[in-house]
Amino acid sequence: MSRSFEGVHALRDVTLELRRGEILGLIGPNGAGKSTLVNVLSGFDLPSSGAIELEGRDITRWRPSRRGRAGLARTFQHSHAFRSLSVRENVEVAALGAGTPPRAARERAEELLAALALSANADAPADALAQGDERRLGVARALATSPRFVLLDEPAAGLPEAELPALSEVVRSVRDDREAGVLLIDHNMGLIMEICDRIHVLDQGRTLAEGSPADIRANLDVAAAYLGESAVAE
Amino acid sequence: MRRARAALELLAPVLLVVLVALFGTIVSSSTQTYVVTTLVNVAIVVALYLFIGNSGVLSFGHISFVAVGAWTAGILSMPASEKPAIMPSLVGFLRDTTVGNVPSLALAAAVGAAYALLVGLPLMRLSGLAAGIATFGVLEITHNVLRYWEKIGPGLNTFSAVPETTGLLQACVGALIAIVVAFAYQWSRYGRMLRATREDPAAARAVGVSVYGQRLLAFTLSGAVAGLAGGLYVHLLPVNAESFYLDLTFITLAMLVIGGATSLWGAVVGAVAVSAVDSFLAEAENGVNVFGRTLDLPSGTRIVVVGTLMALVLILRPAGLTGGRELRVPRALRRSVLTKFSA
Numbered sequence: 001m002s003r004s005f006e007g008v009h010a011l012r013d014v015t016l017e018l019r020r021g022e023i024l025g026l027i028g029p030n031g032a033g034k035s036t037l038v039n040v041l042s043g044f045d046l047p048s049s050g051a052i053e054l055e056g057r058d059i060t061r062w063r064p065s066r067r068g069r070a071g072l073a074r075t076f077q078h079s080h081a082f083r084s085l086s087v088r089e090n091v092e093v094a095a096l097g098a099g100t101p102p103r104a105a106r107e108r109a110e111e112l113l114a115a116l117a118l119s120a121n122a123d124a125p126a127d128a129l130a131q132g133d134e135r136r137l138g139v140a141r142a143l144a145t146s147p148r149f150v151l152l153d154e155p156a157a158g159l160p161e162a163e164l165p166a167l168s169e170v171v172r173s174v175r176d177d178r179e180a181g182v183l184l185i186d187h188n189m190g191l192i193m194e195i196c197d198r199i200h201v202l203d204q205g206r207t208l209a210e211g212s213p214a215d216i217r218a219n220l221d222v223a224a225a226y227l228g229e230s231a232v233a234e
Numbered sequence: 235m236r237r238a239r240a241a242l243e244l245l246a247p248v249l250l251v252v253l254v255a256l257f258g259t260i261v262s263s264s265t266q267t268y269v270v271t272t273l274v275n276v277a278i279v280v281a282l283y284l285f286i287g288n289s290g291v292l293s294f295g296h297i298s299f300v301a302v303g304a305w306t307a308g309i310l311s312m313p314a315s316e317k318p319a320i321m322p323s324l325v326g327f328l329r330d331t332t333v334g335n336v337p338s339l340a341l342a343a344a345v346g347a348a349y350a351l352l353v354g355l356p357l358m359r360l361s362g363l364a365a366g367i368a369t370f371g372v373l374e375i376t377h378n379v380l381r382y383w384e385k386i387g388p389g390l391n392t393f394s395a396v397p398e399t400t401g402l403l404q405a406c407v408g409a410l411i412a413i414v415v416a417f418a419y420q421w422s423r424y425g426r427m428l429r430a431t432r433e434d435p436a437a438a439r440a441v442g443v444s445v446y447g448q449r450l451l452a453f454t455l456s457g458a459v460a461g462l463a464g465g466l467y468v469h470l471l472p473v474n475a476e477s478f479y480l481d482l483t484f485i486t487l488a489m490l491v492i493g494g495a496t497s498l499w500g501a502v503v504g505a506v507a508v509s510a511v512d513s514f515l516a517e518a519e520n521g522v523n524v525f526g527r528t529l530d531l532p533s534g535t536r537i538v539v540v541g542t543l544m545a546l547v548l549i550l551r552p553a554g555l556t557g558g559r560e561l562r563v564p565r566a567l568r569r570s571v572l573t574k575f576s577a
Contacts, residue, residue, distance in 0.1 A: 085433065
């Protein structure tokens with residue numbers, strides 16, 4: 001797919017496949033087109049050309065809410081909490097939105113709040129959460145929809161180092177226990193290299209490389225995109 | 235904890251309405267009319283809250299649903315023998331059909347809901363200023379249709395001969411029905427999903443919530459409550475098309491804003507508080523005795539004062555008198571009660 005804004009190409013002929021039961025890392029320098037790609041995949045933006053398929057169905061023209069109900073969930077780079085609702089209600093609403101019955105939605109919320117260490121704040125309004133907790137709430141909300149595919153937009157941003165193992169554990173469990181496909185965008189290369197099965201690298205709207213973490217680590221083009229040509233030459 | 239919170243959210247506005255109704259039993263009959271009007275206002279403001287408070291989308295058009303409710307109940311409950319004199323151009327089935335008080339109120343609610351659904355189908359895709367202006371257009375269209383189309387009502391004339399069945403009891407029951415409906419809705423899955431769209435439409439869409447669908451549902455339900463309130467209104471006072479226009483739109487929106495638009499408690503507090511001030515000022519415009527002195531205010535004072543009050547509240551307390559929150563037991567009291575029970 002491609003996406004351009006008034007002549008500026010945010011995405012150029014990018015082809016990306018996310019399979020169930022895998023964690024696909026999406027990396028690239030700032031302005032590479034990562035968030036544009038997530039917006040196009042989740043229906044918040046339309047591609048200028050190309051198509052998006054969800055398990056064989058063309059969903060290019062589907063609204064975000066329909067994609068959400070069809071099993072494609074996403075988180076946002078910045079906080080998008082339902083601020084006046086409690087933390088528990090935030091997660092419950094997400095489950096309800098995906099069509100889960102109320103009682104099951106409540107149970108699912110409790111389970112996710114416990115998994116993401118948010119139970120202690122369950123009754124607090126979401127606008128009272130610290131930044132790290134807000135990130136985890138975003139993840140809990142996306143997972144509450146029981147997604148088959150989930151797009152995590154910088155879930156580790158603002159999280160203390162000590163909380164990363166717990167987040168990694170949750171992301172892995174989404175892949176292993178729920179057999180969902182996870183598209184993980186993050187600037188934390190340690191996290192990406194540790195938990196991703198494959199990595200897709202974008203640079204200036206184009207696919208620069210795709211492969212296993214070891215392949216990407218060894219790819220000089222990727223190093224150049226991140227560090228600059230001169231640094232790689234040295 | 236959750237059940238206690240829910241119980242308080244329902245009981246607080248119910249208790250306030252019952253207290254207002256009880257107050258109506260000990261005052262003079264002229265003051266009682268103001269009390270009954272206050273209770274009808276509660277029903278209208280709760281209808282506004284149901285949509286505006288939960289969705290965050292402004293509607294200037296809700297008085298249209300009150301008006302069609304009033305028209306429905308008024309026309310259908312007026313004795314058939316009176317209709318030809320007051321509404322000579324009325325279409326056949328409206329002229330020949332007469333129903334009792336309760337069916338007329340039920341039909342008022344049904345027609346209010348149907349009209350809101352019809353209007354909402356195209357308009358619920360709008361937000362912000364566009365939604366405000368479009369719903370204002372609905373008010374204008376409705377007002378002019380009711381004012382000039384004599385096949386469906388009295389046109390420029392006043393609804394006279396409608397049985398005056400809205401006394402304290404009926405108004406109180408009507409206000410309580412509105413409160414229970416709004417409470418049940420806000421605790422339902424649909425109410426929670428709509429409030430999520432109010433907080434962040436994009437995030438709500440991302441988890442599968444249809445913003446359009448949830449808004450349309452709330453708009454229709456609030457149209458039903460507004461229609462019921464219109465039915466109560468026409469059974470209370472002789473009304474005409476002017477009764478359901480800009481003044482009522484302004485005063486009821488002021489009640490919602492002053493009380494706190496994002497809570498049921500705020501809607502009821504605002505309706506009661508502003509109705510009290512409005513009733514006093516309406517009396518004062520005709521001259522009223524206050525502590526031995528006659529207070530005689532110029533005509534129009536009530537709207538000026540309510541407008542000023544609304545501006546002051548918006549400046550000093552933008553979330554309204556209640557802060558836009560439901561009534562809660564103070565944390566200290568909650569803690570002391572819990573300690574007592576655990577001891």
